[in-house]
Amino acid sequence: MSDYQLSNLDLLEAEAIHIIREVVAEFERPVMLYSIGKDSSVMLHLARKAFYPGPLPFPLQHVDTTYKFPEMYDFRAKVAAQFGLDLRVHVNTKAKAEGMNPYDHDSYTYTTVMKTHGLLQALAAGQFDAAFGGARRDEERSRAKERIYSFRDSHGQWDPKNQRPELWNLYNGRLHPGESIRVFPLSNWTELDIWMYIRREAIEVVPLYFAAEREVYAHGDQWLPVYPDTRMPAGVRSERRMVRYRTLGCHPLTCAVESDAATLDAVIGEMMTARASERTTRLIDKDRDGSMEQKKQEGYF
Amino acid sequence: MDLDTLVEHYGQVDMLRFTTAGSVDDGKSTLIGRLLHDAKGLFDDQLATLEDAGLQGGDLQFALLTDGLRSEREQGITIDVAYRYFSTPDRRFIIADTPGHEQYTRNMATGASTANVAIVLIDARHGVLTQSKRHGFIASLLGIPHVIVAINKMDLVDYDQAVFEQIRSDYEGFATRLGFGDLSFIPVSALKGDNVVDRSERMPWYDGQSLLRKLETVYTGGDRNLIDFRFPVQLVQRPSHDFRGYAGQIQSGVVRVGDPVMVLPSGKTSTVTRIVTMDGDLDQAFAPQSVTLCLADEIDIDRGDMLAHPGNLPQVRRDLEAMVVWMSEEPMRPGRTYVIKHTTRSVRGRVTQLRYRIDPNTLHRQDAADLKLNEIGRVDLQAFRPLLVDPYARNRATGAFILIDPMTNRTVGAGMIIDRKGRAASKQSDGGQGADARERILGQRGSVVRLVDGPADQRLETAQAIEAALLEHGHLAIALGLDATPADAALLASAGLVVVLPTGAAVPQVAAAHTLTVALTDDGEHSDDTLVVHGPMEAASVLRALEAHGIFRV
The missing domain is CATH 3.40.50.620 (HUPs)
Structure with missing residues (x-):
């Protein structure tokens, strides 16, 4: 069998x-x-x-x-x-x-x-x-x-x-x-x-999914990225943090989470103990019930 | 466990699909919410939603997790099939969550069509209601191999064993008419968590598994049909002049490179030369893998054709008899034409007769002029082009079809093909229903090895040598004498034996059995799948041929 x-x-x-x-x-x-x-x-x-x-x-x-x-x-x-x-x-x-x-x-x-x-x-x-x-x-x-x-x-x-x-x-x-x-x-x-399939099949993904030190600014308890076209709210300062993204979309609307998971296996390890569903990092889902x-x-x- | 081991382990776990049936008040949403919650299938933000909603009577409102769409939340009911996902270290689960109202037979049938296990919820305070019977009937109709009756709200009957036993006895009495292979009963309280994930201390009289443990350990290895190779062609792949392959998902059985195959409905034969995947060619493939097959011969094959082994073929049929679940507001009427979608083949066909409607609450048959939404009936159909079918009881994939209204394009019915031929040919009382169980017990599939050509005494001697070779390898076989009739052989084969028949007579087709023709000389006019054996010393080649046909792979 x-x-x-x-x-x-x-x-x-x-x-x-x-x-x-x-x-x-x-x-x-x-x-x-x-x-x-x-x-x-x-x-x-x-x-x-x-x-x-x-x-x-x-x-x-x-x-x-x-x-x-x-x-x-x-x-x-x-x-x-x-x-x-x-x-x-x-x-x-x-x-x-x-x-x-x-x-x-x-x-x-x-x-x-x-x-x-x-x-x-x-x-x-x-x-x-x-x-x-x-x-x-x-x-x-x-x-x-x-x-x-x-x-x-x-x-x-x-x-x-x-x-x-x-x-x-x-x-x-x-x-x-x-x-x-x-x-x-x-x-x-x-x-x-x-993620398990990405690992098994060795599928390449955008490196943003893996933690790295990136320029970000605080948005509640998450982080929004800073790019040349980013308009930060007045009085907010950016800083460098170890972060990664769980989903990718438009950068002004996509939050990063703090993480040390810089490799695929580390990301999977984080996933296995994850306590928040991925869409919590998308601002658009939270507009209204x-x-x-x-x-x-x-x-x- | 370190991460590598954990990841490796998750890559290996299998999947169980189960469906839940119960009415709004049986606490089904609470049960699923509880399973997700206690099996740690929830994320923090979902938990927060739960906690924000607050307590009701001192308990979390688990039902909120699963009551999906906004309009439904407002009505406070679930009204469709919703799919949920969770995993434990032992298994990964897909729940098809379907409502149990009277009018939603259609949804329950939908959820049940892909499930290995059905959980039927019964409110301990109310006992076996007609709807509990309806749920069992639909589970049985859709061929779900395992049914778990969860007797819920035990907290409201003081965890009383007598209540549980009474309901179990009532339901068992009803279920004998449905013939479930695997039926079990678990007393639970979804709200309080008793026997959902962990065994409850409040019901020491119950010595069985908790619901989750049961789901984790149900043996599903026997649910898949690995005997009858069926490969409906989805697409012909012709990317270049030097490649021609047939892409599809193996619906049942096993195929190996070198296997002879027949293309239906044309009846042409060839040999499998390659089993192609992007990860490299395979030596063998099995259900439900998606592969691309290459054949030795250039044969005209289209989408909707089916490949099978020449010694184990589906029936090529235009006339069908089926149980049909009706899913449309517009009733089914005899004389109307529909599109029948069966495997990868879509043909038009007409409903010729509605034999009867069945009352799912009582299982009584009723005369009826039409079949209305959520009604179930036994129907005769005439397909305008042939279909390649097996009885649903034997093969869910090649026994199922949907009916589409050609005007509205809606899916209006779901059908499960009933075997008629098998009953007529067999002396069995159960029409072949027990064949699968016998195969599991014996570890083999009933077969007839029919010896043709050559002198009678040599056939007899060879038959005995074949019997000996099979017995030596642990396979149940019997060589009959020269006075045996074809009917004797068919009957023994239907009981699961490999029968060696030395008389050369043709054997009536038995639904569950395979026939191998063995010729003792090279001279005769043999069909391609005839095996030539030059006397007793070559008996072992019969063993190998039977192995190649999957007779002992049960």
Whole structure:
């Protein structure tokens, strides 16, 4: 019997590959949303496995707010070159030109315009009918009920009361013209699974996940980074601290936590004893109660 | 444990998927909240939410952790399937949390479809209600191998053993009709934490495991079908002229390089030359791995075709009989056409007959003209193109399908295929239901080795040599005489024996059995999967052939 045992990670990998292949088989124009973060890195790795020895049969799409960490832009360029990816970048240039930024606008308005609207623009421009996303059900309470195939109407909106039941591994991918789906191959992964898999498969991730001495300023009991375009509140001083990031997004909205975990194993060790879920470092989730759910209904992931 | 050991260990742990069924008042959300909390599956910020909400009657309100969407929180009920995750050092768990209201059979079936274990909650104060029976019935219908009845709120009946025993006895009486392989009962108080994670001191009369311990130790190795190799093709990979592979997830069974395979429905045969993954080629692969197979011959194969071993094939069928759970406001009516999605194959088909509706509370059959939302019925379907199926009881992956309304594109039904052929061919009383259990006990799968060609006395002698070779290797085998009938062989094979039949007669197909044809001469017109054995001295090659077919891998 023991010859035929599969570990948790083996099962998650097999399931994700199955999902990715189903979408490619049944949809006309799939695209993989690529956020540069660790979940995207894992999803990209799984997609490469799904079609090996062939190339990825779909492009990658990054929705860029232009306020990502500089290290993320470096990483994006490196990965695209390394794997020969068709990586497309979309910016909501109109909003950007009109002065949308995370300092003069509240985080809810900013993310709605630059991320949600930007995403919908990119999907419409590419006429994509299926978009892979790296979201996991363990991230946030409202995501626990998200399907693997998440249906969106012709406006990209999600209706929690109008989703299709998913039984066994039989996914119903039939659409009417204009409708689309978001697909979450990592639905059943937890944050720890992601890190364990990164370790097992030696997947490269943005170095910001590992602790280093960085220029930061205090924001409550967490730390916000200082970059040339950072606007620090008046009277606040920056300092150098050993910090790392548990999630990556727009640098003015992403907090670092103090940590000595400078290596992958140290990060996993910290994870195994972690006492805070990762989204606590995202300012956008805290705007209001149930905010993630609200964003999803409007078309965000 | 140092970090390396810990990390290494986590990389090896297996996964258990379980579903929970109970009504709002049975304390299901409290139980899950308690499991997450006591198994340290919660983060500090979640704990803070819990603590902010304050105490109710002196206890934390665990239900708040799992009641998800905003509108639902306002209504104070959970109304959908929600998935939760936690792990202990022994296992990683996925909970499909489904509500138990009357009208949500659909959600429960959804959660149950991927589960190994169902937890059915019963309120100790109320005993076995019709809905507790409904939950058991749906668990049985969806083929969940293990059912745990958690008798909750024991704190409200003074931890009284008599209450527990009465409920257990009532439920067992009902459950015999459902035929669960593994049914257990645990007295708990989700609110107070009794027997949830640790054994309770307040119920010394209970000597079983706590709920979590039970979940950690349920043996699921036998749940997977590793016997019948089934590989529905998802995609044909043709990145260059020198590579052609078939990508898919092995739904059951084992495949090795060199195995003969048949492509269905075309019936063409070939041999597996490579099992490709990005981590390097494999010598063998098994369910549920996702791989890419390469074959020796250029055969026309498309998505929706299925690869299987020539000696162990699914049924190629257009007419199906199935239990169907209806999931749409628009009722199912005989005569209507739907899309049947089965493995990677989607075909149109018509509902030809609704034999009866089943009342999940009483298990009584009722005549019905249609099947409404959340109703369950036995249905005949006519597929317009053939499907490659196994009975659901034998193979969840190739026995399941969904029905899609071609106009609205909604998923409207879920079906589980019932075997009809197996019953007719067998003298067994249970229609083959016990076959899996027999296979587990015997460690082998019933088979017939049929000897053809050559003189009768040589066939008999060879049959006896094959029997001896198999027995010597610890496999239960019997060589029959020249007066044995094919029906005798089929019956013994259905009991799990390897039967060596020297008469050359064709053997009726038995659902649970494999047939190997062995020719004693090279001359005859043999099919590709016939094994040639030149007399008793080559008996061991039959053993190897049976091994290659997975007969002893149970």
